[in-house]
Amino acid sequence: MNTIIDQTLQVTHVSKRYGSGTTAVTAVHDVSLSVSPGEIVLIMGPSGSGKTTLLSMLGALLKPSEGTIQLNGTVISALAESRLPEIRLRQFGFIFQDFNLLSALTTLENVAIVAELAGSRSSEARRKATDLLRELGLSERLNFLPEKLSGGEKQRVAIARALVNDPALILADEPTANLDSKIGQEIMRLLRRIAKEQRRSVIIVSHDQRIRDIADRVLWLEDGEFKKEEIFN
Amino acid sequence: MSLARRNLFQDKTRLALSIGGVGLAITLILILKGFLAGMNQQITSYLDHSPGTIVVAEEDVVNLLGAVSLIPDGTKQKAENIRGVDQVIPILSQFIILDLHEKKQPAYMIGYDPREGGGPWQLVVGREPSSKEEMVLDRVLADRHGLRIGDQVEVMGKDFTVVGLSSGTTSWMTSFFFIRKRDAEALLLNPGATSFLLLTTTKDADTERILQRLHDFSGVNALTKQTMAANDLKLFAKIFSAPLKLMVGISFLVGTMMVGLIIYTATVERQREYGVIKAIGAKNRFLYQIVLTQAVFASIAGSSLGVLLANGAAQWIMTARPQFLIIFDPGDSAQALLAGLGMALLAAIFPTRVVANLAPAEVFRK
Amino acid sequence: MTRLAFRNLFQNRVRLMISTGGVALALLLILALDAIFTGVEQRITAYIDYSGADIWVSQSDVFNMHMASSSLSDSVARKVKLVPGVAAVSPILYVANNVVVGDARNLAYIIGVAERAELGGPWNVSRGLNIPGEGQAIMDRSVAEKSGVELGDLVEILGEELEVVGLTEGTSSLVNSIAFISQEDFETARGSYDTFSFLLVKVREGESAQAVADRIRVRVRDVTVQTREQFSGQERQVVKDMSTDVVTIMNLIGFMIGLAVMALTVYTSTLSRRHEYGMLKALGARNRDVYFTVLAQAMLSTLLGFFFGWAITWLLTLAIPFTGLALTVVINPNSLIKVAVVSLLLAGLSAMIPIRQIANLDPAMVFRGK
Numbered sequence: 001m002n003t004i005i006d007q008t009l010q011v012t013h014v015s016k017r018y019g020s021g022t023t024a025v026t027a028v029h030d031v032s033l034s035v036s037p038g039e040i041v042l043i044m045g046p047s048g049s050g051k052t053t054l055l056s057m058l059g060a061l062l063k064p065s066e067g068t069i070q071l072n073g074t075v076i077s078a079l080a081e082s083r084l085p086e087i088r089l090r091q092f093g094f095i096f097q098d099f100n101l102l103s104a105l106t107t108l109e110n111v112a113i114v115a116e117l118a119g120s121r122s123s124e125a126r127r128k129a130t131d132l133l134r135e136l137g138l139s140e141r142l143n144f145l146p147e148k149l150s151g152g153e154k155q156r157v158a159i160a161r162a163l164v165n166d167p168a169l170i171l172a173d174e175p176t177a178n179l180d181s182k183i184g185q186e187i188m189r190l191l192r193r194i195a196k197e198q199r200r201s202v203i204i205v206s207h208d209q210r211i212r213d214i215a216d217r218v219l220w221l222e223d224g225e226f227k228k229e230e231i232f233n
Numbered sequence: 234m235s236l237a238r239r240n241l242f243q244d245k246t247r248l249a250l251s252i253g254g255v256g257l258a259i260t261l262i263l264i265l266k267g268f269l270a271g272m273n274q275q276i277t278s279y280l281d282h283s284p285g286t287i288v289v290a291e292e293d294v295v296n297l298l299g300a301v302s303l304i305p306d307g308t309k310q311k312a313e314n315i316r317g318v319d320q321v322i323p324i325l326s327q328f329i330i331l332d333l334h335e336k337k338q339p340a341y342m343i344g345y346d347p348r349e350g351g352g353p354w355q356l357v358v359g360r361e362p363s364s365k366e367e368m369v370l371d372r373v374l375a376d377r378h379g380l381r382i383g384d385q386v387e388v389m390g391k392d393f394t395v396v397g398l399s400s401g402t403t404s405w406m407t408s409f410f411f412i413r414k415r416d417a418e419a420l421l422l423n424p425g426a427t428s429f430l431l432l433t434t435t436k437d438a439d440t441e442r443i444l445q446r447l448h449d450f451s452g453v454n455a456l457t458k459q460t461m462a463a464n465d466l467k468l469f470a471k472i473f474s475a476p477l478k479l480m481v482g483i484s485f486l487v488g489t490m491m492v493g494l495i496i497y498t499a500t501v502e503r504q505r506e507y508g509v510i511k512a513i514g515a516k517n518r519f520l521y522q523i524v525l526t527q528a529v530f531a532s533i534a535g536s537s538l539g540v541l542l543a544n545g546a547a548q549w550i551m552t553a554r555p556q557f558l559i560i561f562d563p564g565d566s567a568q569a570l571l572a573g574l575g576m577a578l579l580a581a582i583f584p585t586r587v588v589a590n591l592a593p594a595e596v597f598r599k
Numbered sequence: 600m601t602r603l604a605f606r607n608l609f610q611n612r613v614r615l616m617i618s619t620g621g622v623a624l625a626l627l628l629i630l631a632l633d634a635i636f637t638g639v640e641q642r643i644t645a646y647i648d649y650s651g652a653d654i655w656v657s658q659s660d661v662f663n664m665h666m667a668s669s670s671l672s673d674s675v676a677r678k679v680k681l682v683p684g685v686a687a688v689s690p691i692l693y694v695a696n697n698v699v700v701g702d703a704r705n706l707a708y709i710i711g712v713a714e715r716a717e718l719g720g721p722w723n724v725s726r727g728l729n730i731p732g733e734g735q736a737i738m739d740r741s742v743a744e745k746s747g748v749e750l751g752d753l754v755e756i757l758g759e760e761l762e763v764v765g766l767t768e769g770t771s772s773l774v775n776s777i778a779f780i781s782q783e784d785f786e787t788a789r790g791s792y793d794t795f796s797f798l799l800v801k802v803r804e805g806e807s808a809q810a811v812a813d814r815i816r817v818r819v820r821d822v823t824v825q826t827r828e829q830f831s832g833q834e835r836q837v838v839k840d841m842s843t844d845v846v847t848i849m850n851l852i853g854f855m856i857g858l859a860v861m862a863l864t865v866y867t868s869t870l871s872r873r874h875e876y877g878m879l880k881a882l883g884a885r886n887r888d889v890y891f892t893v894l895a896q897a898m899l900s901t902l903l904g905f906f907f908g909w910a911i912t913w914l915l916t917l918a919i920p921f922t923g924l925a926l927t928v929v930i931n932p933n934s935l936i937k938v939a940v941v942s943l944l945l946a947g948l949s950a951m952i953p954i955r956q957i958a959n960l961d962p963a964m965v966f967r968g969k
Contacts, residue, residue, distance in 0.1 A: 056966050059881070061966070062963050087883070088881065088883035100874075102606075247866060253859050257855050261628075293697045299697075327668060330666050337836045389659075389661060390659050405844065421670070480632070483628055483631070487621055487625060487860070490617050490624070494618070497614070557844070
């Protein structure tokens with residue numbers, strides 16, 4: 001069967017423990033998950049449920065204590081530290097709740113720099129960035145510094161940045177937390193459109209109930225384990 | 234002011250670098266001043282240690298180390314006849330350039346009569362010159378060029394044998410060396426010439442009157458040794474005062490900038506925190522105190538470090554290059570601390586304004 | 600990443616000003632001292648360089664003019680004149696003495712020149728006559744100004760009262776100046792008839808100074824013969840040898856101060872951007888990408904500091920003449936090269952500090968609470 005190879009992300013029995021012996025803390029316990037291209041997965045759960053730890057592992061920022069994480073067939077959980085930045089750069093796109101744009105760079109430069117890091121020449125990087133930003137409706141804001149952008153605009157820049165290296169998987173951490181509800185909804189619908197049109201997988205970690213509207217699946221994480229799953233069509 | 238202290242110490246590296254920078258600036262200032270003090274001592278060492286209280290020079294000459302001086306023949310005899318004058322010691326002296334190991338060394342040559350005096354006052358090894366073409370050289374200068382008793386030094390084409398090494402006769406610019414007056418006359422192609430007369434007086438002599446009598450002689454100028462030494466100091470002060478002030482000024486500015494940088498970053502990074510404090514109701518004065526305390530602490534620590542470093546550096550310099558003399562005055566440390574405080578006050582101005590303009594509402598913004 | 604370095608650097612103006620200013624000042628310490636000594640060298644050799652002489656003849660084994668005395672007999676002048684290739688000779692009398700105005704004594708090198716001397720007289724007369732006759736003197740204008748002396752006033756030189764008939768430019772330094780009197784007055788004052796101090800020689804057109812100098816050396820005994828360049832070089836050497844240690848010490852201190860400024864700046868600025876750099880690492884930047892940005896900032900900052908230091912030194916050279924100080928400050932290309940190298944070293948060394956800072960940044964921090 002092709003199911004396993006078709007998956008963008010394959011998480012198998014992953015756990016994360018801190019410390020050892022009697023003082024060991026298990027942040028994530030025996031979590032398994034697979035995400036297919038174009039699928040939008042929402043992970044919800046109370047504070048301290050292990051969402052951040054799980055997200056960090058999925059984003060190749062943290063190694064699991066047990067289990068494997070496969071991205072498009074590559075077992076990234078087994079890769080050496082030195083190879084991870086490359087993976088993150090090309091395979092993942094990150095969206096943060098605080099936007100995390102470089103304050104000294106303009107909109108265009110913020111997106112272009114990520115392409116340059118992946119090896120694009122400056123002119124090509126700027127071209128890619130410009131195209132993306134235009135698609136996202138930011139052509140009037142290319143030379144603005146982040147401090148001059150609204151929350152929604154900043155998040156759109158972040159989305160452009162996340163897409164510029166053509167990643168297989170987008171990881172979003174509380175993407176609507178700093179946006180008002182109307183803008184938040186717009187951004188989420190935009191993300192859904194991109195995911196579906198471009199067949200990119202999206203994993204969102206959030207408290208925001210309204211994101212359920214755009215998700216294909218919602219997983220409930222509590223005490224480091226998936227307790228519940230809802231599937232929408 | 235525990236908030237001030239906590240903020241300052243939170244980042245040890247940053248604090249260390251800043252204090253280090255201030256310390257270096259202060260060190261430089263202290264070393265420059267100590268160098269000047271040392272040089273002043275070296276410059277007047279001949280006059281300080283030579284016999285006599287009055288110096289007779291050529292008319293209009295007021296320095297030992299300035300103009301070339303040649304007094305008219307017969308002055309010595311005339312001076313000896315003045316009441317109250319005990320001894321009249323003639324010397325023939327001039328600046329000479331010695332070529333030692335391809336290096337040009339300015340030196341002040343003193344031709345004197347070992348029977349009468351006016352020569353080296355402290356021999357560390359050897360003896361005074363007693364026959365033709367012998368010299369006493371300063372020991373530090375000799376060391377620098379690997380010269381020892383018995384070695385030859387060429388002076389204006391003639392070879393002189395080193396027979397003694399003296400101490401207290403050097404400075405970074407020049408050195409004193411001593412030969413017999415007759416040899417000096419031969420070198421300068423001027424038999425019988427005399428540059429200066431050093432006069433010793435009897436116990437109850439009237440210096441003023443002696444000077445008066447001397448002034449009556451034509452072609453000479455008479456002054457007390459103290460006056461002449463003071464003139465030499467003034468002359469050298471003129472050379473060094475402008476460059477020295479420039480260096481000191483620059484060092485002060487650099488020190489201020491170092492303190493300024495650390496205080497600025499400490500303040501700016503804490504804007505949120507300070508905004509909160511303001512929102513709670515603290516007055517600006519409270520925050521000024523914090524900024525000022527940090528500035529003062531950083532500069533006092535820097536100044537103290539500077540004093541320590543300066544002493545260490547001075548020792549090291551004087552060991553590596555003994556022709557330098559660096560003298561510190563206890564007052565110097567006090568001045569260093571003052572300089573540090575000055576830096577603190579200046580450095581605190583801008584961050585204080587930042588703090589004053591902070592809107593308490595900062596806290597509630599995302 | 601260079602663009603990021605550039606933008607980061609200019610985003611925080613205050614920090615940029617302080618760090619650039621600090622480095623500029625530290626480098627200024629080195630540049631200014633070098634410039635002062637170069638200026639001294641220039642002043643010291645001014646007379647030799649502008650005298651018009653190609654060759655200088657002095658007493659045997661006398662290689663310098665300052666801090667030296669030289670005595671030659673008149674016969675030497677006659678002998679040198681006869682040497683083939685010699686176009687003109689001018690003997691000068693020379694002594695370090697004073698120009699006395701009232702109670703003020705201004706240290707000066709007194710040059711006695713013959714009225715019809717071709718060489719060795721004043722070269723930059725701004726007012727008045729350009730050769731002193733009997734009873735006359737030509738002195739430096741700034742010294743005259745400071746002493747309140749004008750053309751026509753009397754000054755005392757070597758015990759003689761002389762009338763000031765000309766004022767020159769570029770003939771004074773912090774400590775002394777040059778004054779010209781007639782050969783006759785000098786001889787009378789010093790009783791030095793039939794002798795002179797230096798012989799200035801001009802060579803015929805087409806002849807090389809070195810060749811003529813060699814000829815003089817062969818034919819005239821007991822003298823030292825040097826070309827103008829050699830003589831000038833000897834004088835400069837005195838200053839160089841004297842100043843080496845002082846310059847070295849100041850260079851060291853200046854370097855350390857500059858290093859402290861740069862290190863502090865690089866450290867604090869890297870620290871303040873920890874969050875952004877951590878985020879870049881999360882996005883996939885390698886340590887070396889982030890490190891390159893920091894290094895570039897250090898280099899740019901130091902380079903700016905270098906240019907400012909240079910600019911300030913240059914401004915000093917322009918401003919100092921207006922302060923009335925007879926201090927000459929001259930920027931010397933070797934000094935600039937040295938300081939440029941020092942700056943590079945500074946930047947490189949100071950950029951070592953953030954290596955660990957950056958390596959220790961945990962990219963996972965982006966997802967944890969800040």
